[in-house]
Amino acid sequence: MKMALTEAKKGRYLTYTNPMVGAVIVKEDRIIGSGHHLGFGYEHAEINAFNNVSAQESISGATMFVTLEPCSHFGKTPPCCREIVRRGVKEIYIAQEDPNPLVAGHGIKYLKEHGVEVHVGAVEKTARELNEFYNFFYQNKRPFITLKVAQTLDGRISLARSHRTYLTDETVFENVQRLRADYQAIVVGSGTVLADDPLLTVRSMKLKYPPVRVVLDRSGRTTSKYKIMNDDAATWIFTENEKMIARFATSSVKVFFKSKWTLKKIVQQLAQQGIQSLLVEGGARIQDAFLDVPLMQQLIVYQINQLAGGNSLSAFQSERAAHSLLELKLTERKQVGNALRISLRR
Structure with a gap:
């Protein structure tokens, strides 16, 4: 066997x-x-x-x-x-x-x-x-969800809100590329698209079925000018702005419109589309929202040995009141490039 x-x-x-x-x-x-x-x-x-x-x-x-x-x-x-x-x-x-x-x-x-x-x-x-993802999907009727965060010792992901601060090195980048390849969808908020203009692809290997890029864009801020909207890999947008349907009508971008989306409804819709695994890559408000519900099964943190301080951006940030602690179990800790990769499970 x-x-x-x-x-x-x-x-x-x-x-x-x-x-x-x-x-x-x-x-x-x-x-x-x-x-x-x-x-x-x-x-x-x-x-x-x-x-x-x-x-x-x-x-x-x-x-x-x-x-x-x-x-x-x-x-x-x-x-x-x-x-x-x-x-x-x-x-x-x-x-x-x-x-x-x-x-x-x-x-x-x-x-x-x-x-x-x-x-x-x-x-x-x-x-x-x-x-694991296949088993979880059929046993729970929803995708297995992992949150991925790169942060400083004091839990900061960027020095400023308006643009990205690169915290990790090339070795971590390659590790994240391999991590992405195991998932069927990558989730980000519209703020990440606007600030970073990421590709969210797996560039280290050629995949027959690359992950779907899922953008949570409640108000409809994203447009066709961003990289994520202009390549062969699939991009799905979840929005409460009906105008987004016409905006991407002639593109390969798939728009899911509803007058009121919740994270649970989004995850249910992704499950109906056959998505068995999600890798949530940010930003801070999206990460926090997945903690609040909570919907995630795994948290992977790439932590560097530096401090940011000041008004730098926290890894998990929103305006909600925190009422309880979410306990996680440590499953792995190892050095990857300039970061300590910490894996935890619910």
Whole structure:
């Protein structure tokens, strides 16, 4: 099963809304085939494992190890369960049941009904961690949300409100690029777009499915002159200004208009669009709003060993009254370039 997990990891950045899955086929104590899910819309891990078995080998009577319950429905590809039975696999070890309601136990049931000996739960914890966002999405019906902040020792993100202060170095930049690549959407407020004019892309690698840039622009301040509105990656704007629909009517920018948006409604809308993971990158008011609800599961802080003081901009800032403390658990602390990267979970 460890080899199947290694296979699954080969699909990182490729599977989009599908999970990473790996499969290994064993017969007479020999590995005769292995494979992983190559990407959204392509063959699943089980089929690729079958395809990698030598023509001289017989699969009938073999044992399969797979990191996720085989699918039992027709989607972009046929059901893997039927192929497993057709190929004569006698026994299968499944790391975890698929939380997707289209599968959710149906694959296991089909295999058992067709004479395959099924075992579920081998290295389940590791398998679940591999597809954490996918699992969270189907179990909670909303995206997994991470807040990312770069700040000074005294919790400041910029020396001034009107323009960006670069706190971290190139090593941190590359680390953030890799972090972005794991998420399906990046969230910022209109203030960040106006002050920084960011691209919010993953420039360190070419992704088939780059993150959607989500701009929260209540009053409709953003225009087509900003970089985020003028490249091939998708940009979605959530606004309460109906004029934004006409403003971006001839562009690829997608506008979500509602007379009253709340963060919960925005997150619900993103879930309806199939977004399983969000990386919230600011600014200060947006970060604080996600704390206030609260909607986030993870906080990642890049902290530099410098102080700002004065009237510099705080990482979490709004006009709301703070009534309670939000307790987080430290999961990781490591040095990345000129910053200490601190990861915390709810």
